[in-house]
Amino acid sequence: MDMDKKIATRQSYGEALLELGKENKDIVVLDADLSSATKTNLFAKEFPNRFFDMGIAEQDMIGTAAGFATCGKIPYASTFAVFAAGRAYDQVRNSVAYPNLNVKICATHAGITVGEDGATHQMLEDIGMMRAVPNMTVVCPCDDTETKWIIKEISKFNGPVYVRLSRYATPVIYEPNQKFKIGKAVQIGKGTDGTIFATGDMVAEAIKAKDILEKNGKFVRVVDIHTIKPIDEEMIVKCAKETEKLISVENHSIIGGFGSAIAEVLTENQPAKLTRLGVKDTFGKSGKADELIKYFGIDVETIVKCFNL
């Protein structure tokens, strides 16, 4: 992991979209007046005829994307997660997911790491909402490499996808040649003292915790679950069998989200105790991202504490 090179996944998204636009003429991109924040402006500049700024009208944006998809286009629709999954939920459900249309919803600024904008803009329920919707694939990449792979990969299959992206600049974890597969988690390390399941911008925190624990004689593994739906049941069960302690960490509410998804797998297949770190049934608040992850207890120190050093 290159700790010095930090990139927010929204930036990687913008760059990947630009590349994808060169390769595939059917890609169209929609935004709702946030293209400089979601980074779709990179695509817009290069392909103005395939970029549609829908204005501050997220519901209309999702519906228009659905219309494009019925005609064989591959729309990538972007706005902040709070608007994509929240404000436009019914459009995502009824105009995209129910007809199983090929719309890629790329939601940036997910979780409390939005920072200073505070609670109204910090989406903490989207994993729960989106994974409950039939036909929807839910992915949450953790770094530059994984994001660039995912953005391209989802263009290759037909069907709606919710991509959860972050504003928070995080280290580049993977080498450019790393192989990924939708629905298959990535195991980092082989420790048997514990497993830290993480997704999105929490994977870097988990890896930092793993390194600290290692220096203190505890050997844990990190499992990067980039695909939250369909979730890698095999990997979760394997880790529950092989390791003593199980922790999940998410930049999301602990109700209905990532930890809940893991708990569902454990309950039905390999009952085990799971400690879920996440935002505990409360709204976010203003502050710097680094301060907020500490405040809400989803930072490296809180993860380390779970192992009673």
Place this chain on the structure above:
Amino acid sequence: MKIVSCEALEKIAKDVRREIIEEVYGAQSGHPGGSLSCADILTVLYFNQMNINPKKPNDEGRDRFVLSKGHCSPALYATLAQKGYFSEKKLNEFRKIDGILQGHPDMNKIPGVDMSSGSLGQGLSVANGMALSSKMGKMGYRVYCLLGDGELEEGQVWEAAMTSSKYKLDNLCVIVDNNGLQIDGDIKDVKNLDDIEGKFEKFGFNVITVNGNKIPDLIKAFDKAKTVKGKPTAIVAITTKGKGVSFMENKAEWHGKAPSEEQFKIAMEELK
């Protein structure tokens, strides 16, 4: 094949109305009022206006239709059956557990349905996406979107109207089934829309007002819409809710109610 005879079209519209009543009576559930009000509009679109082929329901270059007021599925299903997208016998399956004809249109189950709908206010955005696709690919197909007048209370309709206008979607034609009623009563009492024509005009549409239950007038309106360049058209079709069945006409209570056996017989007699 395009049917030009108004008499022939009027006969089809009557058949559509009979089938609407049969569907809703058979299911003992569904929305007859708004289905009857838009039967003439659908008949003109599918038999006189749209460039479509029931043998090729997914043809890339076909004209598209979005039933934004998805609860009026009985009218759409009857029209599609009449047009030959599926057998008229299928209409007996309306709202039944083992049938394809869902309460609201499902594009993946029903041949000829271009978009699933049901949650009001969403169709115009979808139609915009289709019209933009047509323009991008220089495909030349037109897109029709039927909205209810009560549906105009949904904010997304106006978000979408701004988009239609921004992109100068002259290949898009919105039709408002202006029957003046919604579930809770008169639209003017529930949430007064006042001047529908003026609203669409201000949103950048070419607006045509027409008697939506008169087939020759509808044909003229749709023909005129095709000649307008540089802006989308909205046809405000003044209709009668429950049109053709005396006891249903202009009664909000028939928005979403099935007739009894006796009422069914009277309705079918009136639609002979």
